[in-house]
Amino acid sequence: MARITSVDIYAIALPLLRPFIIAYDTFREMPTILVRLETDEGIVGYGEATPDEHVTGETYWSTIEVIKHHLGPAVLGENPFSIERIHEKMNQKVKGVPAAKAAIDIACHDLMGKLAGQPLYRLLGGPSHDKLVIPYVMSILAPEVMAEEAKAAVAEGYRTLKLKVGTDVSTDIARVQAVREAVGPAIRLRVDVNQGWGYTAETLQALKHLKASGIDWIEQPVHADDLDGMADIRSKTTIPVMVDEGLLGDKEMRQIIQKNAADWINIKLMKCGGLYPAVRLIHQAEMARIRTQIGSMVESAVATAAGAHLSLAKKNVWSNEMVGPRMFAKDVAAFPIEGDCIKLSESPGLGIDVNEELLTVLTRFHVKLA
Template identity: 55%
Template sequence: MRIEKIELFAIRLPLKVPFIVSYHRYDDMPSVIVKLTTECGHVGYGEAVADEHVTGESLDSTISVIRHVLGPLLIGENPMQMERIHDVMDRAIRDVPAAKAALDIACHDVVGKKLGLPVYDLLGGRYHDAFPVTHVLSIGEPEAMAAEAREQIEQGYTAVKMKVGVDVASDVRRVEAVRRAVGPNVPIRVDVNQGWVNAAKTLQAMQQLEPFHIDWVEQPVKADDFEGMVEVKGKISVPLMIDEGVRGMTEMRRLTMMQAAHKVNIKLMKCGGIYPAKKLVHMAEMSGIECQIGSMVESSVASSAGFHVAFSSKIVQSVELTGPLRFAEDIGNLMYDLPFIRLSDEPGLGVDVDEAVLSRLTTATYVIGGVDHVAQ
């Protein structure tokens, strides 16, 4: 089996409501969809959701890298040979994990379809039967976040994750309002997205948050500040999760050596796809660091890919892949059984891509291994 053609679709996924985190407001979600076709006619889909603030990539740079660097190199390669696929990509260009993730995911999808197996069976087999889905609250006024949290818990969600990171005082008011709204027993996770900057502000915030009994706090300091994470971890009683600080194996090795967090949020867009994500999971497991598979707010395609990693990994104890639930329109049909997610046993990613919706959301297309063109 050889890769014959790679098609790229630049799309913008419409959000039901804007998604706001400490460093950016998203009114829609730019995404690059990869359609990979083999010489025997099998088709696999992948996706890249780039984030300048996390991986240094943009929609345009991702398209350019796949179109001019990575895509042409993979034409003629066997998508089953994942170690070689990643070696070819890594030798060609450093970093650009979202671009590599799109191709990696498409390769896994097409191999699963070729073999008639779900992707999780390519990764060691299914371990988990289901995961609870956490509702994610983007940053807003305390009363609005509290009302949304109460509504979602009434609809069946069992936990909420709060985006914060504006400033300590207002963030404490947000958490207090949500805790009052959902009661004492609903788990609340707090994701700062680096917004508290350093250990001093984080410790100040955590002292004020003690009465509200949060489940864990995620990435409160700047991504590269592992020393700050170590200081925070040693002085708080709440579990600490690292996210933006771990992109690939270099950072994971640093995390495990320094024991800088209790938990790590692994995202396919940060590390380069399914294959490297499993490597990171194994590294974390060796050091007893619990894993979560997270999201950059992707469509059904990349969200499903993340779920396959999670469902095949014992050390993964939570997931946050809720992109499809946030979109007014999605290109795929990943099904949630709220408040849970359960994967099917369909081959590949188990997601059908609606070509009509994909065409409607597409702003530009490119073909590698055929005639290159742009569609307005």
């Protein structure tokens, strides 16, 4: 029976093709942490932690330290198939820190697939969808600049655009209206505020103006901890409402269901702790008739592949945003995107080949536990 015998931690930063601008931050590169687990049989699995201090309270360096001192030692000697036991051990060691736990979880799932000789989506339930379509994600820019970028994205073949907004409401309305006018009525638009509007009244005013723009949903317009506000907005608009930053794990999921606070939830492996807890959230949402999207913290091919396998396997995942690899100038592995569709391979586990030479070049800090 396979046992995990070593844990490698790689602190890296991936260069972005262009700055990524959202309501609460601007990223010019994406700091991330890769975890490499190896078994006594020489099988290797990769995982990833992409922490966001604005969402889960984890920083880049705190994540490295918690894996180094707590989660990495906890997983040594374990069978990667004992995923419930591994999560229980991690939870006993440290409360919270979901991105750090996601790195271990994803690496264990990669090992499971490789040990079973199966692509990960088959271990998660088999294919539930014929294809995985991704949106084009747009940073916050001037309305006329976003309109031109939207036209270029549509010319490249994208049929769905996700617009980042969250500054002042009037300019955000102009952004959405400019993009809709530029691309016409057939292109799907999704609007993500990233908590930027903050208050219910502002959101309801904005949605009155945005109704004519035909958006698929409004995502996290108010503060993450204001589920009452989300419920109020949902009760007063016909535009679907999505909770993102307001959902971390089971506690928030129960509250969302109790308060009728969402039509959609955005599940991110970095917010909930990996694939194992994400599956639980998907099933809870399905019972409550809430649709789910698998989102991304703009992750490398490693965590992106994990999210894509989950998206393919679960019927209640209606949308995914596995767009990270499209945003990087360099990545640790090739990721199979053709046009606006993900084409997962039949290779075991995550189905990607990490370029270990490039990983060495990108690494700023390396720790090995054995």
